[in-house]
Amino acid sequence: MKVFVTGASGHVGSALVPELLRAGHQVVGLARSEASAARIEAQGAVAQLGDLDDLDGLRKGAAESDAVIHLAFKHDEMYAGDYQGAADADLAVVQAFLDELSGTGKALIGTSGTLSYSGLGHTATEDERVPSESPRGAARNAIIDATDVRGSVVVLPPTVHSALDTAGFIPILVRTARATGVSCYPGDGKNRWSAGHTLDAARLYRLAVEKAPTGAILHAVAEEAVTMREIAEVIGRKLNVPVESIPAERAQDHFGPLAFMVGRDAPTSSTKTRELLGWEPKEPGLLEDLETGFYFEQR
Template sequence: MRVFVAGATGVIGRRLLPLLTSRGHEVVGLARSYGAAVEVEMLGAVVAEADALDSDALSRVVKDAAPDAVVHLLTAIPAKINPRRMSRDFAQTNRLRTEGTRNLLYAAEQAGAKRVITEGLACIYEPNKWVPATEIAPLWRDPPRQFAPVLAALRSLEERTRQADGLVLRLGQLYGHGTIYGPSGSFVRQVQAGKMPIVGSGDGTFSFTHVHDAAAAITAALDSHVHGVLNVVDDEPAPVREWLPILAQLLDAPPPKHVPAALGRLTVGGWGVAFMTQLRGADNTLARRTLDWAPRYSSWRQGLAAELAHATHS
């Protein structure tokens, strides 16, 4: 299969391109800069140079690539996110999920691609700390102000993917090399410095996804005929009050402090507090059943331990 990957040099793309080529796929990776083009070639793919926000240029390179499938992994998420300024920090990613998605899916249609897979998020469900969300659970009706533009962009991405008869993979909190939970990631550094407390109840429930498992799910989805949305997460959703102390232990870092939600709001804002207290975990049963896929790391416990085995206290 000939596969066009937009977002080829992101944390998932760097895992995906070699995996696809090892399975015998012909891969074309989108690159916007010379450095990205070099990296795409090093990852074993053919380079297509264009800006995803330039509709005409993108249409030309997708048409030239003549792909059977198009994979949309376009983001521009900063290495460190300020939860009080999330709408600012995600502004470019929101554009890529709205304008970029429109441009890419139009280009895919014009080029005759038969399969479209896009990257969504699994942390968008209406809060409910008791029951992990399946794909039919309602999305967050009244999200915190800083998260509202992010959710609106994701809704747009999902709607356009549905219109293209494609598949959205709702990923959990990504961890592994190059992510905020990687050995040199911003979240890990904050934990090492004792600057990541448990806010309020710590009931915010995270579903994690290792970057390899995300890439493996995309690879499996290319060979399937599944459409709609799937949660691609591990098997063990866990509240912050459970996983954050374990992460600190893995890093030989100070145990996280507990701070009241009101105090947390002053430092991390409404979204930061919601992130720590309201997020809902996701259920991966449908992805396991409909794709030839299972997470390499069924639990964040094993995955984080493997990733952080050589991290040291700084």
């Protein structure tokens, strides 16, 4: 297949492009800059210059391809405090793709996050329905509810980890601990995040574009639950700084753009994803990756 990929030069995209190429697919990757285009082309794919605001360009990329994998998101806006604005832009992109692909039966693979399951009180499964009123819920639901495209959504854990991860949640936590001289966790630190390796996530996206059924929700989760205290303890030990609890009223000052996320509890299962697509994570776990040390190199 010829696959159009947004976010092709980013963290997960940089693993997904070679994964697709090795499987015999052609890849056209969206690039916001000449530098990003060069990285995409160096991997053997074709670059299409443009960004998430260029809806006509996105429609063109979709029309000229057999499938679309939508990875890109306006993370800069989210970290600046406008999560809803970034989510609204994402919904506009998804609607443009759905309009272009309507009636073709082509695959559209979207992206969401397991922190959408926060506060359920149980381990989330692929059967969960996320309210459209939640920031990324409308885009997710638009894809899985579409009947005239082969739409599915890959749900990423907050900690998609590997040496390719230079700007995600774990690097931010490491930089925060280094800058403040303390590695903090919220409250008692028992809240849980799911986790998964970048290379395992890339394999799941490939399987999704090849054979996921219409309306599938796919969890790119290798570990259902890693506590924030466990994460903070490894970071503290690797940086040789104290590890401390931080109360909710100080979270914004300490964690900055991650303050509204660090206290969330969202354990997530991927049992049904594994059964549906035969996907089996095989890369190192989060704490093992943290122990390896690459997250603590000055990059």
